[in-house]
Amino acid sequence: MVDMPTLKGIPGPYRFFFYSFDCNEPMHVHVQREKIICKFWINPLALARNQGFSAKELSTIREIIARNRDRIMEEWDGHCGKTTRDKN
Numbered sequence: 001m002v003d004m005p006t007l008k009g010i011p012g013p014y015r016f017f018f019y020s021f022d023c024n025e026p027m028h029v030h031v032q033r034e035k036i037i038c039k040f041w042i043n044p045l046a047l048a049r050n051q052g053f054s055a056k057e058l059s060t061i062r063e064i065i066a067r068n069r070d071r072i073m074e075e076w077d078g079h080c081g082k083t084t085r086d087k088n
Helices: 055-067 069-080 082-087
Strands: 015-017 028-033 036-041 046-051
Touching: 028 055, 036 055, 046 055, 055 069
Parallel strands: none
Antiparallel strands: 015 028, 028 036, 036 046
């Protein structure tokens, strides 16, 4: 089973999460609503992959990530360890 920690407390219809096996990549977050998903790099903040979100919704998601960037980075560090930041 794949560990997929979900970030709690970010309002909206989206689930923000990490895959444990992604810790070897630069810091990023996956975002899902129903069956559509995207991935954003955190630093610099940029879309890595999109599977179904509209451009407008991607802008909204990007804004949510920007507002919660520090928290996302803390969660990443807690899950993956701070040493993975060196890869950015």
